[in-house]
Amino acid sequence: MSPQESTESTTPAPGEGGHRWPLWEVFVRSSRGLSHVHAGSLHAPDAAMALRNARDLYTRRNEGVSIWVVPSDAIAASDPDAKGAFFESPQGKDYRHATYYTKSEGVKHL
Amino acid sequence: MAHEAPSEADAAGAENFERILAKDSRVEPKDWMPDAYRRSLVRQISQHAHSEIIGMQPEANWITRAPSLKRKSILMAKVQDEAGHGLYLYSAAETLGTSRDEMMDALVQGTARYSSIFNYPTVTWADMGAIGWMVDGAAICNQVPLCRASYGPYGRAMVRVCKEESFHQRQGFEILLELANGTPEQRAMAQDAVNRWYAPSLMMFGPPDDDSPNSKQSMAWNIKRFSNDELRNRFVGMLVEQVKVLGLTLPDDEVRFNEDTKKWEHGPLDWEEFKEVLAGRGPCNAQRLERRRSAHEDGAWVREAASAYAEKQAAEHAQKVAA
Numbered sequence: 022m023s024p025q026e027s028t029e030s031t032t033p034a035p036g037e038g039g040h041r042w043p044l045w046e047v048f049v050r051s052s053r054g055l056s057h058v059h060a061g062s063l064h065a066p067d068a069a070m071a072l073r074n075a076r077d078l079y080t081r082r083n084e085g086v087s088i089w090v091v092p093s094d095a096i097a098a099s100d101p102d103a104k105g106a107f108f109e110s111p112q113g114k115d116y117r118h119a120t121y122y123t124k125s126e127g128v129k130h131l
Numbered sequence: 132m133a134h135e136a137p138s139e140a141d142a143a144g145a146e147n148f149e150r151i152l153a154k155d156s157r158v159e160p161k162d163w164m165p166d167a168y169r170r171s172l173v174r175q176i177s178q179h180a181h182s183e184i185i186g187m188q189p190e191a192n193w194i195t196r197a198p199s200l201k202r203k204s205i206l207m208a209k210v211q212d213e214a215g216h217g218l219y220l221y222s223a224a225e226t227l228g229t230s231r232d233e234m235m236d237a238l239v240q241g242t243a244r245y246s247s248i249f250n251y252p253t254v255t256w257a258d259m260g261a262i263g264w265m266v267d268g269a270a271i272c273n274q275v276p277l278c279r280a281s282y283g284p285y286g287r288a289m290v291r292v293c294k295e296e297s298f299h300q301r302q303g304f305e306i307l308l309e310l311a312n313g314t315p316e317q318r319a320m321a322q323d324a325v326n327r328w329y330a331p332s333l334m335m336f337g338p339p340d341d342d343s344p345n346s347k348q349s350m351a352w353n354i355k356r357f358s359n360d361e362l363r364n365r366f367v368g369m370l371v372e373q374v375k376v377l378g379l380t381l382p383d384d385e386v387r388f389n390e391d392t393k394k395w396e397h398g399p400l401d402w403e404e405f406k407e408v409l410a411g412r413g414p415c416n417a418q419r420l421e422r423r424r425s426a427h428e429d430g431a432w433v434r435e436a437a438s439a440y441a442e443k444q445a446a447e448h449a450q451k452v453a454a
Contacts, residue, residue: 098161101159
């Protein structure tokens with residue numbers, strides 16, 4: 022896992038024909054009591070503009086009550102190629118799930 | 132690279148890619164993917180984005196002349212949606228490593244393609260109805276299966292787009308329905324718009340299957356789910372029923388349901404015209420590109436001012452932190 026990797030986006034390096042405005046990832050909370058969920062991304066010169074643009078782009082129909090914007094290059098992501106090694110540990114650990122315990126079947130409120 | 136044996140990482144990546152396709156799962160931005168798959172997606176998604184952006188123009192043409200404040204508000208909301216659709220799609224294309232600027236430049240310089248339908252003029256108010264009903268209707272037919280496209284960011288963008296398109300189609304249908312039930316002149320205007328937009332909207336699905344070079348590969352990659360002709364035939368079947376509700380007719384005597392194939396059929400389409408328009412020789416190509424170019428140039432000072440302000444704020448913040 023290297024910290025310069027972002028989740029969704031391949032941010033073009035500045036000076037290589039990349040966009041002059043950085044890329045931001047947008048997270049929207051659809052209603053109180055729910056988590057912010059990734060909605061998409063956009064370009065903006067700063068956080069304040071990113072928030073305004075996110076409002077116009079991702080909440081035109083009351084989709085949200087709160088928005089987070091995060092610079093794309095600030096997101097660290099796991100390496101998809103290392104998926105096996107990285108996520109392997111729960112394999113064979115069925116006992117972490119309630120369904121593993123079958124002897125109590127038929128017992129009420131359990 | 133082409134002459135070298137594939138590296139171990141590439142071979143493992145290719146194997147994983149094939150496994151994802153076989154399971155009908157989704158490819159995500161950081162996964163290994165064949166160059167041709169990446170190129171094909173960038174082409175398709177950016178063309179799609181350009182279509183949304185250029186597609187704002189034929190309708191924006193009627194915002195100032197909408198017949199009521201209600202219709203004006205609706206039309207503005209719809210044009211704003213098209214801008215939003217373009218932005219969702221540009222973001223999806225960017226995850227493949229092509230920058231926004233590259234795509235914008237290609238559009239403005241006229242080297243990128245967009246849907247040929249937007250090079251036709253909108254000459255009456257009824258065209259707003261016909262575009263919503265038929266052009267957005269065809270777009271929905273095309274886009275619903277794309278929600279399951281194998282490339283994750285494209286599929287997710289399409290889900291969002293499709294949700295919004297149904298409002299577009301219904302408002303268009305309503306415009307036509309009101310005109311069709313209006314004065315004889317209004318009714319004639321509605322029929323005229325349907326007559327003019329019918330063939331171009333059928334051609335939106337792309338060339339016939341035997342003349343569509345990219346389709347097969349695109350279907351093998353689970354990007355496209357149905358062929359151009361399959362989608363077109365399905366769309367004609369929907370129009371046949373809907374036009375009855377409008378009390379109008381389709382300008383095609385050969386529309387029929389083929390009992391043998393269980394498919395709808397339509398009359399011949401002018402594919403020469405389609406190729407001409409796609410090659411840049413349609414009624415409005417030059418005008419559409421010029422408008423996009425000047426909007427981009429006229430807006431440069433706003434983008435520069437926003438950048439300058441952001442830099443100034445950042446510098447002031449840095450100074451405060453240092454102090």
